[in-house]
Amino acid sequence: MSESIRISVDAMGGDKGPRVAVEGAYLFWRERKNTTYIFHGRESELAPLVAEFPELGKVSRIVHCDNVISMEEKPSQALRKGRGNSSMWAAVQSVRDGEADVAISGGNTGALMAMSTMCLRPIEGISRPAIAAIWPTLRTDIIVLDVGATVGGDAKQLTDFSILGAALARALFDQDLPTVGLLNVGTEEMKGHDEVKEAARILSAASGEGFVYHGFVEGDDIGKGTVDVVVTEGFAGNIALKTAEGTARQVGTYIRNALKADIISMIGAAIAGQALEALKRKLDPRNINGGVFLGLNGVVIKSHGGTDEIGFKGALGLAYEMARNRVMDKIAEGLRRFPTLNAAPAPAAAPEPEAKPA
Numbered sequence: 001m002s003e004s005i006r007i008s009v010d011a012m013g014g015d016k017g018p019r020v021a022v023e024g025a026y027l028f029w030r031e032r033k034n035t036t037y038i039f040h041g042r043e044s045e046l047a048p049l050v051a052e053f054p055e056l057g058k059v060s061r062i063v064h065c066d067n068v069i070s071m072e073e074k075p076s077q078a079l080r081k082g083r084g085n086s087s088m089w090a091a092v093q094s095v096r097d098g099e100a101d102v103a104i105s106g107g108n109t110g111a112l113m114a115m116s117t118m119c120l121r122p123i124e125g126i127s128r129p130a131i132a133a134i135w136p137t138l139r140t141d142i143i144v145l146d147v148g149a150t151v152g153g154d155a156k157q158l159t160d161f162s163i164l165g166a167a168l169a170r171a172l173f174d175q176d177l178p179t180v181g182l183l184n185v186g187t188e189e190m191k192g193h194d195e196v197k198e199a200a201r202i203l204s205a206a207s208g209e210g211f212v213y214h215g216f217v218e219g220d221d222i223g224k225g226t227v228d229v230v231v232t233e234g235f236a237g238n239i240a241l242k243t244a245e246g247t248a249r250q251v252g253t254y255i256r257n258a259l260k261a262d263i264i265s266m267i268g269a270a271i272a273g274q275a276l277e278a279l280k281r282k283l284d285p286r287n288i289n290g291g292v293f294l295g296l297n298g299v300v301i302k303s304h305g306g307t308d309e310i311g312f313k314g315a316l317g318l319a320y321e322m323a324r325n326r327v328m329d330k331i332a333e334g335l336r337r338f339p340t341l342n343a344a345p346a347p348a349a350a351p352e353p354e355a356k357p358a
Helices: 016-030 043-053 055-058 075-082 087-096 109-120 155-173 194-206 218-225 233-258 263-271 273-283 309-324 328-339 338-345
Strands: 007-009 035-041 058-062 100-103 130-135 141-143 179-183 214-218 230-232 291-294 301-302
Touching: 007 016, 007 087, 007 141, 007 301, 007 309, 016 035, 016 055, 016 309, 035 043, 035 087, 043 058, 043 273, 075 087, 075 109, 075 301, 087 109, 087 230, 100 309, 109 130, 109 291, 130 155, 130 233, 141 155, 141 233, 155 179, 155 230, 155 309, 155 328, 179 194, 179 218, 179 233, 194 214, 218 309, 230 328, 233 263, 263 273, 301 309
Parallel strands: 007 035, 007 100, 035 058, 100 301, 141 230, 179 214, 179 230
Antiparallel strands: 130 141, 130 291, 291 301
């Protein structure tokens, strides 16, 4: 069996309570038995749930935390209330203290980013962390960032995001030189605001050092898979993510309704059952659940707050791959290849995200 992967879980995060986290962990453990779990939360609620899955109980432990961060709390409020004593903080702290390889939470996105930044601190040379999404396309899965951590972005931040995204692509997709594109209102060089143009200049000069700079890309290039890494600031990235998720649900509903329209449609659906099932899996947002916090001294995964145990299992799969592929080592390598990143110091205070990817 391969090296054990230790996963720290904020079991109280999310809209549906701790059962989703525990059942999701059990489902994932059945596929990856080289995983162990630390569940952070109220022991009175967690212990009976874990007891329902004796095999999971043998590879997990519970860390009691009375304090739970709600979905409605602002990041600043969450920090004041939960720093040092909440299930969310404890889950991230386990990574900082070397007890776990990766942390995961389905809780309040802004609070999780603020706590992760405060607890783990940004990597030296990275201006602000980003949230990266694994995005299915017509070609293959790609990486899109930032999808909600930082609203607005200067050239330095867009450059940082490019290097972080390229490092993630090298780790997850085993690519030596992933292609990077800057999301813009057009592909022509004269289009876009000054910060995007300046980021393009920096990336073009550094192309070949851990990535290949493709140039500007437009919104439809995301679904095409034109590049391996699409870089934008969090406002546009979050809108793109929510639009894609909504479109997937919309198309899925159209297909289901069409296949039930009449007897001929239902017969056709029965004949094409296997192909339709594959399409259903492709369109199911649960199968791509999870955003990666990049740019910190540790790995944190954000699961969608409203997901079920299947979706949480998918987010655990992403956490597993991040740890197994030693993404932090790949990011460190990327920083060494691109010394321009060291031009600006990391911020002294934790950012307060304004957009929420889940």
